[in-house]
Amino acid sequence: MFKGFRDFILRGNVLDLAVGVIIGAAFGAIVSSLTADILTPLIGALFGQPDFSQVQLGPLMIGNFINAIINFLLTAAALYFLVVAPVNALAARNAPEPPPPPATRLCPECLSSVPAQARRCAFCTSELALEA
Numbered sequence: 001m002f003k004g005f006r007d008f009i010l011r012g013n014v015l016d017l018a019v020g021v022i023i024g025a026a027f028g029a030i031v032s033s034l035t036a037d038i039l040t041p042l043i044g045a046l047f048g049q050p051d052f053s054q055v056q057l058g059p060l061m062i063g064n065f066i067n068a069i070i071n072f073l074l075t076a077a078a079l080y081f082l083v084v085a086p087v088n089a090l091a092a093r094n095a096p097e098p099p100p101p102p103a104t105r106l107c108p109e110c111l112s113s114v115p116a117q118a119r120r121c122a123f124c125t126s127e128l129a130l131e132a
Contacts, residue, residue: 034082043074065075 007013023130044051055063104113110124120127 031075031078034078035071039078040071041072043070 052063052066053061055061055066070121101116103116105116106112106128107114107121107124107128109126111124112121112125114121114128117130118128119130
């Protein structure tokens with residue numbers, strides 16, 4: 001019974017998931033701190049007090065909802081510009097170049113190798129359609 005549990009826990013995907021959740025929680029705290037401690041006060045310094053908690057529309061208190069939307073947008077922008085865009089740029093820089101198009105193709109009549117731009121087969125003289 002314990003052997004099965006040990007095998008389950010030591011599976012690679014379970015450990016990877018656990019590490020991912022822990023790293024995600026730590027990174028979430030960093031992004032929340034960036035949003036709350038740096039970006040929101042910066043917006044407040046530029047445009048006035050960034051707290052909308054007292055805004056209401058009739059009996060509805062929509063200020064907290066506006067604060068949550070602004071927090072979400074700031075968090076999404078921070079994640080995109082500080083994580084996603086640099087990782088995508090690094091992946092594009094390290095991506096292998098696509099292989100060049102083949103220089104030859106097979107004749108459909110005699111299956112001989114002919115140049116890709118040939119209009120007629122050099123072996124059987126059949127006409128070849130140019131490939132786009």
